[in-house]
Amino acid sequence: MTNSSLMGCGAFLLYIAFFSITGTISFNVVEPHSFIGILIFLVVWGIVQFVGQAILAVLFSLLAR
Numbered sequence: 001m002t003n004s005s006l007m008g009c010g011a012f013l014l015y016i017a018f019f020s021i022t023g024t025i026s027f028n029v030v031e032p033h034s035f036i037g038i039l040i041f042l043v044v045w046g047i048v049q050f051v052g053q054a055i056l057a058v059l060f061s062l063l064a065r
Contacts, residue, residue, distance in 0.1 A: 011060055018056065022048045 026045035032038045 007060075007064065011056075014056065018052055019049070022052050 023045055026041055026048050030037060030041040030044050032041045
């Protein structure tokens with residue numbers, strides 16, 4: 001029981017860290033200077049977040065075995 005609880009807590013902390021890391025990477029890639037740039041940044045951030053979550057889901061499913 002402790003192992004699954006620890007895994008869930010670790011997943012939550014990793015998700016929070018991953019959220020800020022993907023935001024920083026997306027911001028550095030797009031470097032928005034206008035309203036349209038911010039909209040593009042949000043779209044890129046969503047795409048990077050989606051791909052990263054898919055990778056993390058596979059990683060956690062492999063670690064949970």
